[in-house]
Structures are given as structure tokens and as C-alpha cells.
Amino acid sequence: MKVIEHLARAKETLISFEIIPPKRGGDIHSLLRVVDDISKYNPPFIDITSHAAEVKYEETPQGIKRKVKRKRPGTLGICALIQNKYNIDAVPHVLCNGFTREETEDFLIDLQYLEIENVLALRGEENSYQKPLVNGRSANRYAVDLVAQINNMNKGIYLEEELIDARPSNFCIGVAAYPEKHVSAPNLEFDIKQLKKKIEAGAEYVVTQMFYDNRYYFDFLDKCRAGGIDVPIIPGLKILTAKSQLTSIPANFHITLPSELTDPVLEAESDEDVLEIGVDWAYKQVSELIEKKAPAIHFYIMQNSKPIRMLMKKLGF
Numbered sequence: 001m002k003v004i005e006h007l008a009r010a011k012e013t014l015i016s017f018e019i020i021p022p023k024r025g026g027d028i029h030s031l032l033r034v035v036d037d038i039s040k041y042n043p044p045f046i047d048i049t050s051h052a053a054e055v056k057y058e059e060t061p062q063g064i065k066r067k068v069k070r071k072r073p074g075t076l077g078i079c080a081l082i083q084n085k086y087n088i089d090a091v092p093h094v095l096c097n098g099f100t101r102e103e104t105e106d107f108l109i110d111l112q113y114l115e116i117e118n119v120l121a122l123r124g125e126e127n128s129y130q131k132p133l134v135n136g137r138s139a140n141r142y143a144v145d146l147v148a149q150i151n152n153m154n155k156g157i158y159l160e161e162e163l164i165d166a167r168p169s170n171f172c173i174g175v176a177a178y179p180e181k182h183v184s185a186p187n188l189e190f191d192i193k194q195l196k197k198k199i200e201a202g203a204e205y206v207v208t209q210m211f212y213d214n215r216y217y218f219d220f221l222d223k224c225r226a227g228g229i230d231v232p233i234i235p236g237l238k239i240l241t242a243k244s245q246l247t248s249i250p251a252n253f254h255i256t257l258p259s260e261l262t263d264p265v266l267e268a269e270s271d272e273d274v275l276e277i278g279v280d281w282a283y284k285q286v287s288e289l290i291e292k293k294a295p296a297i298h299f300y301i302m303q304n305s306k307p308i309r310m311l312m313k314k315l316g317f
Helices: 003-009 028-039 075-085 101-113 143-154 188-201 214-226 245-253 259-267 271-291 306-315
Strands: 014-019 045-048 054-060 063-069 089-095 118-122 172-177 205-210 233-237 296-302
Touching: 003 089, 003 172, 003 205, 014 028, 028 075, 028 306, 045 075, 075 089, 075 101, 089 101, 089 143, 101 143, 118 143, 143 172, 143 188, 172 188, 188 214, 205 214, 205 245, 205 296, 214 233, 214 271, 233 271, 245 259, 259 271, 271 296, 271 306, 296 306
Parallel strands: 014 045, 014 296, 045 089, 089 118, 118 172, 172 205, 205 233, 233 296
Antiparallel strands: 054 063
């Protein structure tokens, strides 16, 4: 079922999750144990992140060598496992950066064959390896371009225009949004205009970047509605679990953490105390979001299900 169908049929706020594939050579069973844990809460869909290749420079006896490799392959296989083993709709992330449009089309065709109906279209990390565009190949520069490509496939328009009787795809397209604005946007108003372009190109729902102050989400929601964006906007949350995240989260995701959260974390004497503080904070956020009828709450859990188990117990799930 499509994400927007899940949202339309829901009588209460839904709970969804986002996980990350193991590192190259890693154990899939550890990730499946996480899926076993979160499947108990009946999520209608689970997102699986995608990662492009990266350029690494390694010092060898022969000198500095440049290597291009994907650190976390496996998105497609994990999607197939989740959809067929757990009967939970999988939402693979599809990226602009690091992939050609031709590779993207092939990936989408594979998803069609697996009867996966949902995708999240993202620009991707700026440091991803940019492949040389040779032999007529092309690339999507921005997420809006990627949304347009997927939407074209939904209309039966493929890159090879000469295809006869091409089968239209049937993807529900989600996109990302940033309640505190994207790091490259000059201001939030500009960012919302860019989001609207993605909706006009064919996106049907939105998932936000994590935030730790609900006012950012509600203010963002109001501005989006005033700007003519009427699709579902799902808030994204991540439970804070370690003191180190007080610096790593703002640095990596360009968001702010309220002092009401950071002060007790700094004073905490143990890792367990930090985890309890993070769960309590998430409980307050979730309670308000449910009270104010958020369509769903999307948790970024990656490969750690313990914090979400603690939160779900506190919430009475």
C-alpha cells in the first residue's frame, strides 16, 4: 500500500521508522533483529536509507591511492526482505548525488518488479562521488529533478523515448523538508518555495528532518500551508542517546538543541542517565504531536532499537 493511502486510512497518528543498511561486509541478522523489535509496533512502513559511493584516499607503500566504494550497499535487498518477510511496506531512499539518471531508472525498475510502491526522493550527501557523465549519460542535480524523473515513469515516460507501450510505474513519492531550513538555503521562506516545487513536480508527502523543539515543526507546518503546500507533512524525530550527540547532531544535521534538553544531559553521570533523559524528552515531543493530530511520527533509529522500545513502553504501545 502507498504511504498516502496509509495516512488517509489512519484513525490516529501512525508510527514509522527509518533504518540503515549494515556496513559493507556486515551482518544482516543484527539489522533484522532490529526489524523484529520495531515490527511489534505495527509500523505501516519502514524507510531504508541509501548511500552512494564515496572517494577515499589511502596511503599505501606505492603512494596515495584513490578508491571509490560504497560503504553501505544493500538497500534493495533489505527492501525486499522487509516487504516480503514482515509484510511491511518498504520505502527505499533514491538519491541524486552519486548516481546517473540511467542507474536511477534501473533501480526504479527493480523496485517495480518487487512490487514496491513507495520511494523517498533525496538530493543526497554533497561529498558523494560524482560519476563522469560519458556516453550520453545524465544526472539529476536537485531532488526536484529526481521527483520529475520518477513522476515521468509514473506516466510511462522513460529515458529511452523510443520505447513502445512502456508500462507506467506506480510510485508514491515522498520528499524531505527542513523545519529549521536546509543548510544551503538562504532562509526558510526560500526553502519552502523549493519544497513547493517538489510537490508540483509530483511529490505526494513530506518527511521532516529531525527537530528537538516542536515549535519548529508547528511553525513550519503553518508556513507551508500558507504557502499553498497541502500534502501530509510527517514530523521526523531522533531520540538523543549520548552526550557526544550534543555536538555531532548539530554538526551533521544543522539543527539546534534546546538548553532544557542539553543542560540535564551535560549533568548526567552515566550513559543510562543520558538515555533516560533522551527518552523522556522524546515522550514529551510525541505526546504533543499526537495531541495535535500529526499524521504520523517518523523515528530515525538506524540500527538501535533499545531507545524506541523504552519510548514505546512509556507511551503504552
